[in-house]
Amino acid sequence: MPLHGITAIAAPLAPLPPKRPWVLPPSGLAVFYGRPETPRLFHYFLPRLLAEGKQVLCLDGANRFDPLLIARLARRGGLARQRGREVAEFNRRIRVARAFTCFQLTELLVRVPRLLEQFAADALVVTALPDLYFDEDVRERDAGASFRHALDALRALRPLPLGVAVFSDATSFETPRRAMFGQLAAQATELWRFALDGEGGKLRLIGEEGGNRLQATGDR
Numbered sequence: 001m002p003l004h005g006i007t008a009i010a011a012p013l014a015p016l017p018p019k020r021p022w023v024l025p026p027s028g029l030a031v032f033y034g035r036p037e038t039p040r041l042f043h044y045f046l047p048r049l050l051a052e053g054k055q056v057l058c059l060d061g062a063n064r065f066d067p068l069l070i071a072r073l074a075r076r077g078g079l080a081r082q083r084g085r086e087v088a089e090f091n092r093r094i095r096v097a098r099a100f101t102c103f104q105l106t107e108l109l110v111r112v113p114r115l116l117e118q119f120a121a122d123a124l125v126v127t128a129l130p131d132l133y134f135d136e137d138v139r140e141r142d143a144g145a146s147f148r149h150a151l152d153a154l155r156a157l158r159p160l161p162l163g164v165a166v167f168s169d170a171t172s173f174e175t176p177r178r179a180m181f182g183q184l185a186a187q188a189t190e191l192w193r194f195a196l197d198g199e200g201g202k203l204r205l206i207g208e209e210g211g212n213r214l215q216a217t218g219d220r
Helices: 038-051 067-076 079-083 087-092 102-118 140-156 176-187
Strands: 007-010 028-033 056-060 094-098 123-127 163-167 190-196 203-207 214-218
Touching: 028 038, 028 176, 038 056, 038 067, 038 087, 038 123, 038 163, 056 102, 067 087, 087 094, 094 102, 102 123, 102 140, 140 176
Parallel strands: 028 163, 028 190, 056 094, 056 123, 123 163
Antiparallel strands: 007 214, 190 203, 203 214
């Protein structure tokens, strides 16, 4: 799924300018969902940010972070050559913290303001929210309480000059806890759904914020 060859079509008579697909927002909360591989797809958004000199903090609850994939994407897009930087420079602009339980992910979200004091990130990427909270080994009451703290932590980030993007596979699960995704989506300023084109198998993004639909297509 290369970064080039992407087209965007705004809905007619849209009251507001359409959001840009395949670009993380400079502020606010964007939620991406719709495909089982969604927690891995955040990689395709990073080369553009890194080529612009931005720094990214990633809270990886899905354990999907792959620096080799980022390197391949950077080379494929020619971003490293355009800026005269090596891929290693890109890697220095990313900080990754992994969470293996919902409680760890909540704690990382609470700690984001302190983490930003050590690493001045322009974008925050979060994977497996609320997927991690679906763990059946965690009591529903405890998972619910931890998730509410996570939402509180996200709300606390709103005043910061920080774009937050959540990549979730929550809609692939059959569990009553999937209602958590609706609570997350209600808090989002942008909501994007990944879908496959039935004819060509191309991956597209459908923007669902405020009923203003936006499509983007690109080869996988």
